[in-house]
Amino acid sequence: MTEPTATPFAEYTEADLRRVFDRTGYVAEDDILIPVLLALRLGKPLLIEGEPGSGKTELGKVLADGLETDLVRLQCYEGLAAENTLYEWNYTKQLLSVQAGERGVTDDGSVFDEEYLLERPLLRALSGDRDRPAVLLIDEVDRADREFEALLLEFLSDFQVSVPELGTIEASVPPIVLLTSNRTRGLSDALKRRCLYLHVEPPSFEKEREIVQRKVPELDGATAAEICGVVQRLREEPLLKRPGIAETLDWSRALLELRSASEDGNSESAASLSPPLIDRTLSCLLKEVEDASRIDDELLETLARAARDARERTEAQ
Template identity: 50%
Template sequence: MSELPHSIDATLDLLSGQDYVADRALATVLYLSMKMGRPLFLEGEAGVGKTEIAKVLSKGLGRRLIRLQCYEGLDIASAVYEWNHAAQMIAIRAAEASGTAAGDQLEDNVFSERYLIRRPVLEALEPHEGGAPVFLIDELDRTDEAFEAFLLEILSDFQVTVPELGTIKAAEPPLVIITTNRTREIHDALKRRCLYHWVDYPSAERELEIVARRVPQASEQLSAEVVAFVQRLRKMDLFKVPGVAETIDWATALIELDKMAIDPETVSDTLGVLLKYQDDIQRLSDGAAAEILTDVKRDLAAAE
């Protein structure tokens, strides 16, 4: 386990050590989140690296990552805890068969921690060897408002109430990262308990550094062409522009095809790596992709 960073520069070094290229604004709010013990609320488009922040923080600090993947219909049984009903029934039957089934004593036994199934929220509040875990609440906007309201108790006091056992409170609060793709607005009451940061698409310079770190096999020319091409796509009116994850995937795919540079045919054949909607692919299939590539190569040649 590593100690928490003692400065913004140390936070930048921690992220960089895990090949996450962050700007100073992100490092600042992440440092303050850890220093103040406040959850960090990250908004941004899908694929810009929000979830990755929690992963690299976990690796960099040597702490366990606990991930709550949100979805529509997520309830307490899936997110917090539930009882192992099958094991409880076996215990009850065994007690009845042995003649030791005494009302209150049996109830206390079957509703003990032995039969409690801990889900991510409860796991995040438990003590862990090596320090408090990194607790990732991923894509919160996919849940409903009722579950969002339930999180208020957890984020306010880092505790949860199990009726049969009482209140369970974290001895050391976890490092909480909340992400949302902004498919709906999150209530202000929850946001007020967090520090906030908008994770935007990176500049061309920063994205080039990301590709160099994540796909070191790519030549300088290939990396430059990939980044410049993706940067131009993000200026188009597409249903879903490619994120950083798609940039990395595309560079990796081109390496697998033994490409040292991009050509129009390769772009056409690999658009499905960059774009995930047929309308977007179709828009680039009628010569638009070749035109973009021509502009990219011209601009890169002029810059040399």
Template identity: 45%
Template sequence: MTASALPQSVDAMMELLSSRGYIAERSLATVAYLSLRMGRPLFLEGEAGVGKTEIAKVLSAGLGRKLIRLQCYEGLDAASAVYEWNSAAQMIAIRLAEAAGDTDREQLSGDIFAERFLIKRPLLQALEPEVAGAPVLLIDELDRADEAFEAYLLEILSDFQITIPEFGTVKAPQPPIVIITSNRTREIHDALKRRCLYHWVDYPSAERELAIVKSRLPGISAKLSQQVVRFVQALRHQDFYKSPGVAETLDWAHALTELDARSLTPQAIGDSLGALLKYQDDIARLQGETLQNVLKEATSET
């Protein structure tokens, strides 16, 4: 992977993002640019499916940097996120040492806690030097992890180092590019937020969402793309359990093109609704008069 120089302006950042199909608002491009220039983690909050995770992938590809992803979940601990020792290999080393008559406990202790027995998880991997430059570290959906793990991140985000009691302190020669995302299912503590630059990623405007659809699905007809975007934009004003994000818009538009739909009809919507709405209550709510009203709004101007 060939590394590229960091963008030297907000316009250059917008160009980098758009070159990879990410149509960003200038405010997002600005905070991403500042994150790179200042060496600060970028903390992105917003509804699921609005493009928070995607920006890390785009930066990785656009800058030619390795992407290291840590997917957070309840119960995530250091063994899964940072490191653990290969206990099976350590036991074999101990048995071999005993068989060879090597009983120097101090020497043996040093040997079994050597780097070759260290299983490096995403956070530790992100501190290692890379030929192409510091990697992009994506800490995805931090709000799903426990508060204890969130607190553990403070040392890493403050000094970009990890202390391993049996091994020592591992410090990054060059801080990774850190992107942290949250769907805001719970509040993230101020102590962590203070170490980051913050941005709320909102649903896109109709104009920008249309540009995203055309960028990702260049073969879609102008009429269908406009109707899809108007339909989704109208749905977000309804009282649904989970409004569709940009990811669902793209999935639905893709599904409609696979069905050879040329425009939105009740039949086409019914056949493909599972690509757009992911809860049965929402699907049931979008029936009858509600569907007719939203469809009329989406197709009246095309």
């Protein structure tokens, strides 16, 4: 197995990466920053696992944006085939060219050249004239079959794709590779060995509040604290699907919309998270009917109390 000979980020520092995250509004502590930094410096793929909605996909988008490079995303699913990930020929265009007498299949004007090649994500991440490597985001790799894992291992070993009609297409600069997994199935040991590893933990109250304030700056700090207090307490319940950061942000924006509607005289105020308001908006946080059915008056009062406590702690700081 050959390793990339060089990486443009071999001299990258923690301060450099922090500036990237700060510029894009991404809240990252050392548990995230250090694995990402090592992946950049070593030119190694980074396998990111965690609960759905924990910000795994967002990390790939942030890196591409902050490093000012292309984001190439491959969304995995069961039955994902090689032609959907590497390349395929534009057969319709080839046929039309042959019928029109513009190209043939054996002469110098063959229809088997790059003009007729449809690049899929893995090939697209290698090709092109880039000063900086693309960010290749292989999303939810656990949803794909093990056959795709075998193809992926070969790709990650050499960062090249063989097209029989054209030869080998090799990356001049290997891409930054991020793989995300929701752990719906176990990944092979071979793939894990090829990657560095990052497990995204549920955020602390302080980190989640900072994320909400960065992503939904229209909310005041006390309301952001209430929201995070409720979500943190809700995660303590034995739910089938605990709300992630994505759900927290959805709820924050929904409450902001309610506040805006209230100012127009059309709805209630979202200024204080009362039990009725929490009950009416929990669909932003809970996505399983079994979880929604667990919510009773006692738990609603507990959640409202958690909101008040969070507000008081924040205001006392």
